[in-house]
Structures are given as C-alpha cells and as structure tokens.
Amino acid sequence: MANVLVCIKRVPETSGQILLTDDEQAVDARHVGWTVSAHEECAIELATQVAGATGGTSTVLTVGSSDAVEQLRGALAVGCDSAVLIEADTATYGPADVAAAIGDVVSAHEANGTTYDLVLLGNDAADTGDFQVGVRLAALLGRPVVTGISACAVADGVIVARGEGPEGTEVFELPPPAVVAVMEGGVSPRYPSIPGRMKAKRAPIETVSPQREPAGHGRVRWKLPPQQPSSVEILGTGPEAAPAVVDLLEELGVLSR
Amino acid sequence: MTAAGVGVLVETDGHGATLVSREALTFARELAGGQPVHAVVVGPLDADVEDALLPQLGEQGVAMLHHATADGLGAYSAAAWAAAAVDVVTRASVRALLAAGTPRGNEVMAHAAVRLGVAMAANVVAADGVDPLVVSRQVVGGTVLEEMRLDDAVAVLSVAGHALDPAPAASPTEPEVTAFTPTLSEADLVARVVRTEVGAPDESAALGSARVVVGAGRGAGSADGFKDLVSLTELLGGVLGVSRVVTSLGWRPHHEQVGQTGSRIAPDIYIPCGISGAIQHWAGCSSAKTILAINTDPEAPMVTRAHYAVIGDLHEIVPAINDEIRRRRG
Numbered sequence: 204m205a206n207v208l209v210c211i212k213r214v215p216e217t218s219g220q221i222l223l224t225d226d227e228q229a230v231d232a233r234h235v236g237w238t239v240s241a242h243e244e245c246a247i248e249l250a251t252q253v254a255g256a257t258g259g260t261s262t263v264l265t266v267g268s269s270d271a272v273e274q275l276r277g278a279l280a281v282g283c284d285s286a287v288l289i290e291a292d293t294a295t296y297g298p299a300d301v302a303a304a305i306g307d308v309v310s311a312h313e314a315n316g317t318t319y320d321l322v323l324l325g326n327d328a329a330d331t332g333d334f335q336v337g338v339r340l341a342a343l344l345g346r347p348v349v350t351g352i353s354a355c356a357v358a359d360g361v362i363v364a365r366g367e368g369p370e371g372t373e374v375f376e377l378p379p380p381a382v383v384a385v386m387e388g389g390v391s392p393r394y395p396s397i398p399g400r401m402k403a404k405r406a407p408i409e410t411v412s413p414q415r416e417p418a419g420h421g422r423v424r425w426k427l428p429p430q431q432p433s434s435v436e437i438l439g440t441g442p443e444a445a446p447a448v449v450d451l452l453e454e455l456g457v458l459s460r
Numbered sequence: 461m462t463a464a465g466v467g468v469l470v471e472t473d474g475h476g477a478t479l480v481s482r483e484a485l486t487f488a489r490e491l492a493g494g495q496p497v498h499a500v501v502v503g504p505l506d507a508d509v510e511d512a513l514l515p516q517l518g519e520q521g522v523a524m525l526h527h528a529t530a531d532g533l534g535a536y537s538a539a540a541w542a543a544a545a546v547d548v549v550t551r552a553s554v555r556a557l558l559a560a561g562t563p564r565g566n567e568v569m570a571h572a573a574v575r576l577g578v579a580m581a582a583n584v585v586a587a588d589g590v591d592p593l594v595v596s597r598q599v600v601g602g603t604v605l606e607e608m609r610l611d612d613a614v615a616v617l618s619v620a621g622h623a624l625d626p627a628p629a630a631s632p633t634e635p636e637v638t639a640f641t642p643t644l645s646e647a648d649l650v651a652r653v654v655r656t657e658v659g660a661p662d663e664s665a666a667l668g669s670a671r672v673v674v675g676a677g678r679g680a681g682s683a684d685g686f687k688d689l690v691s692l693t694e695l696l697g698g699v700l701g702v703s704r705v706v707t708s709l710g711w712r713p714h715h716e717q718v719g720q721t722g723s724r725i726a727p728d729i730y731i732p733c734g735i736s737g738a739i740q741h742w743a744g745c746s747s748a749k750t751i752l753a754i755n756t757d758p759e760a761p762m763v764t765r766a767h768y769a770v771i772g773d774l775h776e777i778v779p780a781i782n783d784e785i786r787r788r789r790g
C-alpha cells in the first residue's frame with residue numbers, strides 16, 4: 204500500500220498571447236484563465252495509478268490562494284482521494300519557501316499517522332520554471348529524489364522510476380519514502396467523468412496556513428522579448444515551389460553532395 | 461559578486477564535451493571576467509573522450525579540469541554529482557557554479573544549491589550585471605524573461621541551451637588535470653541509475669545539436685503520414701522534430717518533440733511542415749537561424765514568423781521537394 208502526495212501549481216493559461224501584469228512580476232491572467240502544467244497533469248495521473256495499484260491513497264496539494272481550489276477539484280475529479288490547500292499569497296514565495304511549506308504539511312500529516320511513501324511533483328513549474336522545488340523538498344525531508352521521470356510504479360515495496368537519459372531510458376529504484384519529479388510523456392492524463400466532477404464538487408478541502416515567513420525570491424522583473432515584425436518571403440504555392448525550395452537549400456549549404 | 465573563478469559542470473558524450481556544455485563554458489568565461497574557469501567532470505572518462513575533451517576545454521580557456529572519480533560514480537546520481545561539484549567550489553574557491561540547462565544540469569545544480577544553502581537560477585540566457593549579479597533567465601517555457609538577482613556568496617545557475625554560441629577564448633589554454641575523490645555519503649548514491657534500457661534511439665540529444673531539422677505537426681495527418689517527411693530528413697542528413705500534437709496522438713515518440721516540454725533546437729535551417737507555431741512550440745525552435753515553413757494556412761503564426769514559406773499541402777509539396785533533390789543529385 205502506498206500513500207501518494209502530488210503537488211500542483213495553479214498557473215496562467217499561456218497558449219495564446221501573453222501579457223504581463225503592471226508590476227511586471229507575473230503573467231496577467233485576467234483574460235486567459237488558469238490551469239496546471241502538463242508535467243503536473245501526468246504526476247496526478249501517476250499518483251492515482253500508484254494509489255490504485257497498491258490499494259493506497261492519493262492526496263493532491265497546492266500552495267496558493269483560495270482560487271487554487273479550482274485546480275485541486277480538477278485533480279479530485281480525475282481520481283485523487285483528498286486535497287490540501289496551503290493558503291498563502293505566494294507572490295513573495297521563492298522555490299525554497301514552497302518546498303518548506305509543503306515539507307511542513309508532510310511532517311504534520313506524518314505526526315498524525317499518514318506517511319506519504321511517494322511525493323510527486325512536476326519537473327518544473329509552467330510559469331516560474333525554477334526546476335528545484337522537488338529537490339529542495341527531498342532535502343528538507345531527508346528523502347531520496349529523482350527528477351525528469353516519465354513513468355513510476357511501486358512494486359515489492361520499491362519505487363521504480365523511469366526517465367529519458369542521454370543514452371536511453373534510465374531506471375531508478377528508490378526505497379520509500381521518496382520524492383519524484385515528473386516530466387510529461389510517459390502517461391496520458393485522463394479526462395474527468397461526470398460522476399468524478401460531481402464528487403469533486405462536494406469533496407472537503409483541508410485548508411492550512413503556512414508556518415513560517417517566506418525568505419523570498421530574487422525576481423526583479425519579467426519582460427517580454429521584442430516581437431519581430433513579419434518579414435516572411437513566400438517561395439510559392441503547392442508542389443510548383445519545389446525548385447525554389449531546393450535553390451534555397453543549396454544557397455544555405457545544407458544540400459551538400 | 462566580486463570577480464573570482466567560475467566552476468562549470470561539464471557533461472560529455474562520445475565526442476567530448478556536449479555542445480551545450482561548451483556554450484556554458486563560454487558563458488562562464490565571460491562571467492569570470494579574466495578569472496580562472498574550472499571545469500568539473502564526474503565519473504569514468506574513456507581515454508578517447510578525454511583526448512577529445514581536453515582540447516575543447518583549452519579552446520574555451522579553461523584553467524583546470526577537476527575530474528571526480530570514486531566507487532559508485534560509474535552510474536549517474538544527481539546527489540553524488542552535486543557533491544563533487546560542491547567540492548570543487550571549495551577546492552577552487554569559485555564564486556559561481558554553473559551547468560548547461562539540461563535535465564541533468566538543472567537537477568545537479570538544484571542539489572548543489574541546496575548543499576551550499578543558496579538560490580539557484582535555472583535557464584539563464586545572459587548576465588545583465590556582475591556586482592550585484594543580475595541574470596536574465598527563461599520563464600513561462602522560454603516565452604518570458606525574468607531578471608533575477610543572485611546575492612548569495614556562491615551563485616548557482618544553469619545556462620539555457622543555445623542562448624549563445626560556444627566561442628573560442630582569445631587565448632587558448634592547456635588545462636591542468638587534477639583527479640580527486642569527492643566526499644560521498646551512502647545517501648548520495650541511493651537515487652542512482654540502476655540500469656539503462658537502450659530502446660529506440662533517443663533523438664533528443666541529436667535534435668539539440670542538429671544542423672538541419674525537419675518538423676512535422678498535425679498536418680502530417682496520421683501515423684502513416686510521415687514517409688515523405690522522413691525521406692526529406694534523410695536526404696538533408698537532418699533530424700526529425702515534431703509538435704506535441706504528434707506525440708500526444710502517439711504518431712511519433714515523445715523524445716522527438718520540439719518545444720517547451722520537448723527539446724530546444726538551434727539548427728541552421730528548420731523546416732516545420734503542418735505546424736501552426738503555438739507559443740510552446742516556438743519556445744523550442746526560435747533559435748533556428750533560418751525557418752522555412754510549409755503550411756496550408758498563410759496566416760499560421762509559424763508562417764508569419766518564418767523567414768521563408770511555401771503555402772499548400774505538405775503531402776504534395778514534400779514529395780516534390782524530395783524528387784527535386786534526387787533529380788539534382790542525378
């Protein structure tokens with residue numbers, strides 16, 4: 204039986220045009236809505252799979268404003284059993300602060316009898332992209348950690364994690380409890396069912412306050428790279444353009460021999 | 461940050477230092493401002509890789525190669541690599557430690573930052589100021605830049621792939637090599653690779669350094685729609701890169717994906733076929749020197765942001781290009 208905790212972050216939807224807030228500290232999400240990253244959607248899926256396969260539980264957690272309940276309910280709708288909101292204004296939080304807040308809740312739950320054998324996170328947050336909360340959390344908890352993992356299962360009391368390495372698929376075997384940061388590509392997140400949505404709507408959300416003041420981040424400001432005006436040269440339409448294409452390839456020297 | 465030496469974790473492949481590690485060395489040399497650059501390599505090195513590596517480090521002006529060897533370093537473990545890198549911070553008293561922004565580079569730098577009790581800046585593209593150290597780094601999948609201050613005694617950061625070219629130093633060096641045994645604990649080796657399964661070749665490394673990349677998106681139509689695209693890739697001696705729609709639908713493996721959650725590429729030419737050019741895809745291909753888009757939609761962002769475009773059905777255009785290349789080769 205493995206109890207799994209999966210940590211997700213409410214982030215602005217950024218598939219369209221990106222605007223920044225006036226204080227240049229974040230993406231202006233007023234007109235685009237909110238989501239969780241693709242890596243974390245895969246982590247949610249892995250959490251429910253591991254809990255299901257081992258007869259354990261899956262708990263979803265976020266550090267954020269009360270609005271982030273929307274993302275917690277999204278995870279409950281696709282199979283997580285319970286949800287925790289660490290309610291905080293995260294504008295001043297750096298990755299070490301997020302890790303500390305999560306670590307405190309993991310320790311508190313453990314003191315109450317729930318040990319998380321596996322803590323899953325995304326490899327990197329879709330907005331701030333710090334690539335480190337998982338490693339920092341593992342250090343605080345004194346647990347082993349691997350990042351960049353696309354598939355993960357618990358068998359015979361061992362966490363087997365796989366990720367793409369420079370020479371092929373790398374396999375790690377970790378003794379629980381451990382921390383794993385997930386990258387998309389190994390599993391497909393599922394869509395919520397109607398009963399899943401209904402259940403999620405009514406589910407209670409454990410809400411706690413962080414125990415310490417944030418140390419902060421080094422952010423000075425965000426800026427958008429300058430937009431290049433379109434200067435595309437259309438070489439032609441349809442197959443008749445092939446000679447012009449090959450002329451270009453020759454000119455660029457990529458058509459040797 | 462006062463000027464002082466800079467340490468760089470260097471990743472190797474069969475040809476010596478990887479391209480992105482050489483980029484990180486160039487970044488380090490500029491950051492060091494005349495102070496020595498120290499390279500760190502962890503684990504066993506084949507003699508021929510070392511023979512290739514030393515001149516590359518010399519070309520980058522590296523003063524010293526610190527080669528960490530110990531029992532247990534034969535397999536990758538981020539904690540052990542970080543222990544070695546942190547040892548070099550002390551041994552060489554460097555003021556900044558950095559790596560390429562690869563999965564391993566970011567993972568090891570995160571561990572190193574924890575050990576040093578400092579912040580870490582991921583995917584840096586430029587140093588804007590040295591005292592205090594302010595860097596610009598990629599956030600929101602590379603579509604936004606963050607100015608970040610690094611005030612700690614040791615700055616830890618990773619350098620985004622293809623943010624700069626690996627330029628040779630004005631005066632090349634002959635790096636001194638020192639082997640050392642890092643201080644490792646048992647805990648450092650718990651999360652190590654126990655085996656590597658060599659399946660279908662992983663193209664993500666090849667994509668990152670390819671001179672020619674042919675891209676394929678939803679416009680390919682189905683898993684069977686790639687024959688002509690693969691032929692074009694082969695005719696150009698390039699590598700195939702695809703959009704996330706293509707990997708999500710299972711048409712091609714995930715390691716071929718280009719973009720925010722795939723590989724970043726910087727080829728001489730990128731030929732995206734049937735790819736709309738969503739911001740997350742663009743994040744991975746914007747460093748291409750030339751982009752030639754093939755798309756039915758003249759208004760697709762990939763077309764309007766490309767240098768060249770052909771408008772029409774890729775299933776008619778790509779075979780015609782292949783035929784034309786074969787015809788000219790005779």
Ligand SMILES: Cc1cc2nc3c(=O)[nH]c(=O)nc-3n(C[C@H](O)[C@H](O)[C@H](O)COP(=O)(O)OP(=O)(O)OC[C@H]3O[C@@H](n4cnc5c(N)ncnc54)[C@H](O)[C@@H]3O)c2cc1C
Pocket residue numbers: 218240241329676677678679680702703704705706717718719720721722733734735736737738739740741744754755756757760772773774775
């Ligand atoms: C968190 C997150 C991360 C993401 N990461 C990535 C990533 O790493 N990489 C990535 O690629 N995407 C990523 N995406 C997805 C991205 O937003 C787009 O959905 C995706 O890139 C679109 O793929 P596409 O261009 O193949 O498909 P579409 O957007 O559907 O475009 C298909 C294009 O093909 C053209 N076309 C159709 N038929 C033909 C034909 N016969 N001949 C020629 N042209 C034709 C159409 O005009 C259109 O322009 C991410 C999204 C999110 C939310």
Ligand SMILES: Nc1ncnc2c1ncn2[C@@H]1O[C@H](COP(=O)(O)O)[C@@H](O)[C@H]1O
Pocket residue numbers: 210211212213240242243264265266267293298301323324325326327328329331332333334335336337
């Ligand atoms: N505010 C947060 N609440 C919960 N989890 C978070 C939060 N921020 C980051 N994480 C997790 O940590 C991962 C890595 O984030 P980062 O190190 O900030 O790039 C993310 O993919 C999330 O799984």
